Amino acid sequence: MTGSEEEKPPTMAFLIKALIAVFNKHAGEDKLLSKEEMMNLTEKELPGLFTEEQAAELMKKMDKNNDGAVTFEEFHSQMAEICNIYNAMQNSTDFADIMMRYR
Numbered sequence: 001m002t003g004s005e006e007e008k009p010p011t012m013a014f015l016i017k018a019l020i021a022v023f024n025k026h027a028g029e030d031k032l033l034s035k036e037e038m039m040n041l042t043e044k045e046l047p048g049l050f051t052e053e054q055a056a057e058l059m060k061k062m063d064k065n066n067d068g069a070v071t072f073e074e075f076h077s078q079m080a081e082i083c084n085i086y087n088a089m090q091n092s093t094d095f096a097d098i099m100m101r102y103r
């Protein structure tokens with residue numbers, strides 16, 4: 001890889017593909033994120049951003065039909081919110097306040 005390629009920001013298509021790949025990697029063959037897989041995903045993919053308790057709360061929010069598993073549809077429908085949470089957390093550590101704002 002040359003220096004100029006490294007400086008190029010990733011395209012949106014690249015980011016979407018990466019998001020799908022991250023979901024599939026953690027969801028495994030059943031293409032569903034269990035609570036344990038979700039905890040692993042937040043720990044590995046968003047290191048230091050959520051405590052275990054906060055990750056569990058996020059899982060609850062994502063699991064819209066409350067069946068204990070997160071589909072890709074449930075996952076991606078929360079991504080805009082996660083982007084907002086991520087952005088807000090760069091400036092604040094008050095997780096409860098942030099979750100209230102993005103509920």
Ligand SMILES: [Ca+2]
Nearest residue numbers: 063067069070
């Ligand atoms: Ca579900």
